[in-house]
Amino acid sequence: MTDAPVTGAPVDLRSDTVALPSPGMRAAMAEAELGDDMFGEDPTVRALEERLCGLFGFSGALFAPSGVMANQIGLRLLVGPGEELVCDAEAHILAHEDGAPALHGGIQTRTLTSESGLIDPRALAAFVRRGNSYTVGTRAVAVEQTHTRSGGNVHPLETLRGIRAVADAAGIAVHLDGARIWNAHAATGVPLAEFGAPVADTLSVCLSKGLGAPVGSVLLCDGELLGQARKIRHRLGGGMRQAGVLAAAGLYALEHNLARIGDDHSNAALLADGLREAGCAVSAPETNIVLARTPAAEAVVEQASRHGVRVTSPAPGLLRLVTHLDVDKAGCEQAVRVLAKAIHGQSAG
Numbered sequence: 001m002t003d004a005p006v007t008g009a010p011v012d013l014r015s016d017t018v019a020l021p022s023p024g025m026r027a028a029m030a031e032a033e034l035g036d037d038m039f040g041e042d043p044t045v046r047a048l049e050e051r052l053c054g055l056f057g058f059s060g061a062l063f064a065p066s067g068v069m070a071n072q073i074g075l076r077l078l079v080g081p082g083e084e085l086v087c088d089a090e091a092h093i094l095a096h097e098d099g100a101p102a103l104h105g106g107i108q109t110r111t112l113t114s115e116s117g118l119i120d121p122r123a124l125a126a127f128v129r130r131g132n133s134y135t136v137g138t139r140a141v142a143v144e145q146t147h148t149r150s151g152g153n154v155h156p157l158e159t160l161r162g163i164r165a166v167a168d169a170a171g172i173a174v175h176l177d178g179a180r181i182w183n184a185h186a187a188t189g190v191p192l193a194e195f196g197a198p199v200a201d202t203l204s205v206c207l208s209k210g211l212g213a214p215v216g217s218v219l220l221c222d223g224e225l226l227g228q229a230r231k232i233r234h235r236l237g238g239g240m241r242q243a244g245v246l247a248a249a250g251l252y253a254l255e256h257n258l259a260r261i262g263d264d265h266s267n268a269a270l271l272a273d274g275l276r277e278a279g280c281a282v283s284a285p286e287t288n289i290v291l292a293r294t295p296a297a298e299a300v301v302e303q304a305s306r307h308g309v310r311v312t313s314p315a316p317g318l319l320r321l322v323t324h325l326d327v328d329k330a331g332c333e334q335a336v337r338v339l340a341k342a343i344h345g346q347s348a349g
Contacts, residue, residue, distance in 0.1 A: 011309045011327055013322055014320075015312075017208050020214075022212070025256075028248045029245050029248045029249050031248075036241050037241060043244065045243050045244050048251050049061035052220060055254075056197060056203060058203070059222055059223035061220050062221070063247055063250075067177075068100060071204050073233055073238075074175045074202035074221065075107060076105045078173040078202060079173075082106055082136070083108065083137075085141070086127060086128065086141045087111060088118075089112065090149040092148055092179065094111065095149060110138070117153050119143055119155070119159070121162030128141075128166070130170075138172050140167075141163065141166075141173075146180045146183050146286070148179070151283065151289045152183060154188060157188070160199040161199060164200075174202075175200065178204055183210055183265070183287035184287070186261040186262045187265060196220065204218070210324065213253045215246055261288070264287075264323040265323075267328070269284065271336060272285050274332075274335075275290070275336065277340070278336070278340035297317050304335075304339050307342075
């Protein structure tokens with residue numbers, strides 16, 4: 001491999017959040033009907049919230065600037081200061097949200113070690129702590145769908161139903177971090193409604209992961225909790241005015257980009273096969289995230305970047321690639337060629 005400069009657009013597989021709004025999405029944003037959402041008067045925001053309520057079977061929805069904020073609002077609706085939240089030890093709300101449950105909500109977390117990021121209902125039942133006058137009791141469990149740090153693994157519907165049954169028996173709530181719930185839906189064929197209200201008390205869904213919107217998430221909950229949710233959002237600085245410009249992107253994404261997510265999964269499988277042939281240890285991806293183990297991963301990332309392929313190394317010896325709508329099959333084939341050369345070059349060195 002030479003050090004010739006890259007020509008053409010890079011193949012960016014760092015995250016599905018790097019996808020750019022399409023011309024059609026930009027047009028929808030420009031033409032959106034607007035109002036002041038702080039007064040509840042933005043019709044496009046209301047249309048997005050109502051659409052998602054219908055898809056997931058909830059009576060309340062709240063548009064938020066980010067998935068982190070939507071998660072934190074949902075958690076604070078269920079768990080008070082000094083109360084306990086149980087989640088997987090590698091959960092996004094712990095690893096990638098800068099201590100927000102403790103910092104903003106005063107929430108105590110206790111972690112359950114699980115295989116491949118998937119919470120076992122039986123293990124959860126033994127883990128939930130009953131509270132009394134001198135013991136902090138569990139108030140809620142948080143589940144991630146799909147589980148990003150394990151490589152986009154899907155919690156099967158029966159597992160979610162089992163977690164719901166454990167929670168009901170213990171008198172605790174369930175928050176579902178559904179940042180990539182669209183991928184779980186595409187991979188399993190399970191209707192979104194089954195992944196929603198029947199298994200969760202609060203659910204956050206992201207519009208910029210998989211769907212290609214530039215920004216925004218939505219928290220789904222019981223409609224009676226919306227007033228409290230709005231107050232928490234405002235306190236976190238998430239109140240927006242003519243937010244329909246952003247909500248229009250979400251509506252466009254649901255209409256045009258949801259059905260094609262399976263293409264990302266096929267491209268992820270292509271990447272996994274190519275990296276395996278290049279000598280990496282790669283598990284078959286369930287959705288759109290590929291984790292590949294190879295020595296000197298950080299050097300591979302740097303070398304590949306110089307040749308127009310962008311990936312990340314979240315841990316020593318580990319490559320992470322995430323497919324999305326802005327990288328097609330040809331782009332993934334190019335990524336395999338570049339990464340294979342970089343991997344072999346490091347091995348030879």
